[in-house]
Amino acid sequence: MGAERVRRGRGRRPLRAGLILACSGALLAGCASMPDSGDVRGVQATQGPDTPVRVFPMAPRDDAGPVEIVQGFLEALTSDDPQFDVARKYLTADASKKWRPNSSTVVLADGPSTVPDHGGDDAEGGRTYTLTGQKIATVNAQQAYRPDDGPYRQTLHLTKVDGPEGSQWRIDMPPDGVVLGDSDFQRIYQPVDKYYFARDSSSDSDAQPELVADPVYVRGQIDPLTQTVKSLLAGPTRWLEPAVRSRFPSGTQLKEGTKSLSPDDQNKLKVPLNRKADRVGQAQCTEMATQLLFSIGDLTPSAVDEVELLRSDGSQLCVLSQGQAGSIAPRRTAGHSPYQYFLDEKDRLVRMLGSRGGSGSGSGSGKRAGSEPEPVPGPLGNGDQALRSAAVSRDEERAAGVSLDGRSLFVGSLASGASLGDPVVTSRAKSENDRLTTPSWDGRGDLWVADRDPKDPRLLLLEKGAGEPIEVRTPELDGGRIEAVRVAADGVRVALLVTEDGKTSLRIGRVERQGxxxxxxxxxxxxxxxxxxxxxxxxxxxxGGSRLVVVGRESGGVQQIRYVKCDGLTPSGGVLPGLNGVNEIAASEDDGLPLVAHSDDGIVRLPSGAAWQTVVEKGTAPVYPG
Structure with missing residues (x-):
C-alpha cells in the first residue's frame, strides 16, 4: 500500500507516510508510491485545518525499508492514537517496552529533519539517523509548556528483526518522548486551565479563597475531560506548586477501572475517586468539587452544571452546582466590571460603560463608541491632582494614581466628597522616565508599583493600598529594569516588562509570601x-486566567497586538487587528468586554467581532479594574 494523499485547507499537498485523516466522517484518500531507499527528508509541519480533523496512523508494511519506517514513526507521533500503539509497531519489542511517549514532548519550529548516516549499515547491520530541528518549547510529564530555544539533535537507530514475513526493519533506539512541529502541537494539544487555591489567599481570616489557573496541555481529540481531571488530581505543576494548594488529598486518583468520564443528559458529572478521598469532610469535599468545576468549565459542548464526587465504594461524598461553586470561590478576580477607565485631556481619571459584542457606534477617527466618559467620583476625578497613570481596585472602591511628573503615588476613595491624602510612595529619580510605573491592584486588595530610579530601583507592595511599602525581592532580575507591572487577579502571578541589554521582554513571576x-x-x-x-x-x-494581550514586534517585524499564554505559548491565530502607534492596552478578564488601547487615534476599543472604534481623540492610560 502506498502513502495516502488528501485535500486539506486551500491547497493540495501530500499526506506524509503512515497517516490517514478523517474529517466530518468522510475519508479522503488517494495513493502514491513510497520510496524505500535514499535520504529521509524533513517532516514538514501539518497545515492547520479549518475544521476539526482526526488523524489516524498506519502500521508499517511488512517490506518497509528504513526510510519508510523512520518516516512512518515520526508521522505516528502526530496522530490521534490514544496510547501511541501504532507508533510502537515501528519499534522493536524491547524498545517499545522502554519508550515513554508521555515523559516529554519536544516542540520544534518545523517538523524534525532527518539526516541518515551515509556510512550505510553498521557492523551489526543497523542504520543510524539523526533528528534535527530548532526547539521552541518542551512539554514535560506534567503537561506543562515551557519555551526552550536552541538546536535539537538526537540519534535514532534501526535494526532488522525476524517477522512473520521475514526480516523487517524496526527502530531499537527511538528519540526520548515525542518530537513534532509547532503547528502539529497546536493542532493536537488543547490548552486547559486547571485550578488550585492560593496557598496564602489573604491575611484576612474571613476572606474567600482565590483560585489560580495552572495551564496544561491535553490531547484535544482524546477525551480531554478525563485527561484534565487526572491532571488536576495529580497536583499543580512544579512551577506553581510553591504558591498554591490542592484540596484533594495526596494520592487521590480516579477509582481503579474508571476509563472515561462524561456528563449525563442533565449535565451532571459523577467522578468516582479512590480510597484516599474516602474520609474527607464536607467542607473539604466542596472545595475539591469547586476546583474540578472550574477546571472542566470549557471542555464539554454545554457546561457541566453539577459535579458529584463519589467514594471508592460508590457512595456520595458531596454534590456541588455551578452556582454553589461561585459562592465558595467567587473569583472576584473575574473582572466583570461594567466600567472602563482612562485619563482624559485634563489628566483626570474618567470612566465609561463598557460595551459587549459589536455594540457601540463608530469605526474610525473622530467617531465615538458607546457611552460618554465621566469623571470618577472622588479626588482623582476632580482634576485637583493631574495624573499620568492610574489603577482602579477590583472592588472599585479605591483608585491609585501617579502624578503627572511620575514622582508621587496617591491612593484615593472613589466616593464623592472624599479627600486625597499625602503620597504613599515617592520616587527620588531625577528624570521623569526613571520614576514610578503604572500601579496595579491584585485580588487581595494589595497595590503594586515599581520605582525605576537607577540609584535605587524597587518593586513595591502596599498591603490594602496603604501603610509602609514593602520592598519586594526580585533575586532573578540580574540588573534588569522593570518598566511595567501587572499583577494577576489571584495575587500569585505577576507580569513584568523588563529591559535588559537594550531589549524589553515580558516575564512572568511567581509571588511568594512569608509571614x-x-x-x-x-x-x-x-x-x-x-x-x-x-x-x-x-x-x-x-x-484571563492564563492569557495576556501584548503589544510588540518580532525582530525586524512591524508592531502587532496578539494574545500569548503566560507559560510562553504563542497561539496560532492569536494576532488581533492592527492599530497605529499603540502605547498602552487594557483587557478585562471577562472576554465579553472589549480591549481598550491608547493609540495615535486616541482612546480606542475593540469589541468582539468588530473593528477598532475611537472613544475619544484625546486620552491616555486605559485600564480595567486591577
Missing amino acids: GSGERPEVSVVGLRLAAPQMEVTAMSWA
Whole structure:
C-alpha cells in the first residue's frame, strides 16, 4: 500500500507516510508510491485545518525499508492514537517496552529533519539517523509548556528483526518522548486551565479563597475531560506548586477501572475517586468539587452544571452546582466590571460603560463608541491632582494614581466628597522616565508599583493600598529594569516588562509570601520565565486566567497586538487587528468586554467581532479594574 494523499485547507499537498485523516466522517484518500531507499527528508509541519480533523496512523508494511519506517514513526507521533500503539509497531519489542511517549514532548519550529548516516549499515547491520530541528518549547510529564530555544539533535537507530514475513526493519533506539512541529502541537494539544487555591489567599481570616489557573496541555481529540481531571488530581505543576494548594488529598486518583468520564443528559458529572478521598469532610469535599468545576468549565459542548464526587465504594461524598461553586470561590478576580477607565485631556481619571459584542457606534477617527466618559467620583476625578497613570481596585472602591511628573503615588476613595491624602510612595529619580510605573491592584486588595530610579530601583507592595511599602525581592532580575507591572487577579502571578541589554521582554513571576498573622510579610517574585520569547514587548495586560494581550514586534517585524499564554505559548491565530502607534492596552478578564488601547487615534476599543472604534481623540492610560 502506498502513502495516502488528501485535500486539506486551500491547497493540495501530500499526506506524509503512515497517516490517514478523517474529517466530518468522510475519508479522503488517494495513493502514491513510497520510496524505500535514499535520504529521509524533513517532516514538514501539518497545515492547520479549518475544521476539526482526526488523524489516524498506519502500521508499517511488512517490506518497509528504513526510510519508510523512520518516516512512518515520526508521522505516528502526530496522530490521534490514544496510547501511541501504532507508533510502537515501528519499534522493536524491547524498545517499545522502554519508550515513554508521555515523559516529554519536544516542540520544534518545523517538523524534525532527518539526516541518515551515509556510512550505510553498521557492523551489526543497523542504520543510524539523526533528528534535527530548532526547539521552541518542551512539554514535560506534567503537561506543562515551557519555551526552550536552541538546536535539537538526537540519534535514532534501526535494526532488522525476524517477522512473520521475514526480516523487517524496526527502530531499537527511538528519540526520548515525542518530537513534532509547532503547528502539529497546536493542532493536537488543547490548552486547559486547571485550578488550585492560593496557598496564602489573604491575611484576612474571613476572606474567600482565590483560585489560580495552572495551564496544561491535553490531547484535544482524546477525551480531554478525563485527561484534565487526572491532571488536576495529580497536583499543580512544579512551577506553581510553591504558591498554591490542592484540596484533594495526596494520592487521590480516579477509582481503579474508571476509563472515561462524561456528563449525563442533565449535565451532571459523577467522578468516582479512590480510597484516599474516602474520609474527607464536607467542607473539604466542596472545595475539591469547586476546583474540578472550574477546571472542566470549557471542555464539554454545554457546561457541566453539577459535579458529584463519589467514594471508592460508590457512595456520595458531596454534590456541588455551578452556582454553589461561585459562592465558595467567587473569583472576584473575574473582572466583570461594567466600567472602563482612562485619563482624559485634563489628566483626570474618567470612566465609561463598557460595551459587549459589536455594540457601540463608530469605526474610525473622530467617531465615538458607546457611552460618554465621566469623571470618577472622588479626588482623582476632580482634576485637583493631574495624573499620568492610574489603577482602579477590583472592588472599585479605591483608585491609585501617579502624578503627572511620575514622582508621587496617591491612593484615593472613589466616593464623592472624599479627600486625597499625602503620597504613599515617592520616587527620588531625577528624570521623569526613571520614576514610578503604572500601579496595579491584585485580588487581595494589595497595590503594586515599581520605582525605576537607577540609584535605587524597587518593586513595591502596599498591603490594602496603604501603610509602609514593602520592598519586594526580585533575586532573578540580574540588573534588569522593570518598566511595567501587572499583577494577576489571584495575587500569585505577576507580569513584568523588563529591559535588559537594550531589549524589553515580558516575564512572568511567581509571588511568594512569608509571614502573616499580623507580622510584616516578606514578599518575593521568583521563577521568572519568558512569556513572549520571540517579541520585544512594549505594553501588556492580563486577559484571563492564563492569557495576556501584548503589544510588540518580532525582530525586524512591524508592531502587532496578539494574545500569548503566560507559560510562553504563542497561539496560532492569536494576532488581533492592527492599530497605529499603540502605547498602552487594557483587557478585562471577562472576554465579553472589549480591549481598550491608547493609540495615535486616541482612546480606542475593540469589541468582539468588530473593528477598532475611537472613544475619544484625546486620552491616555486605559485600564480595567486591577
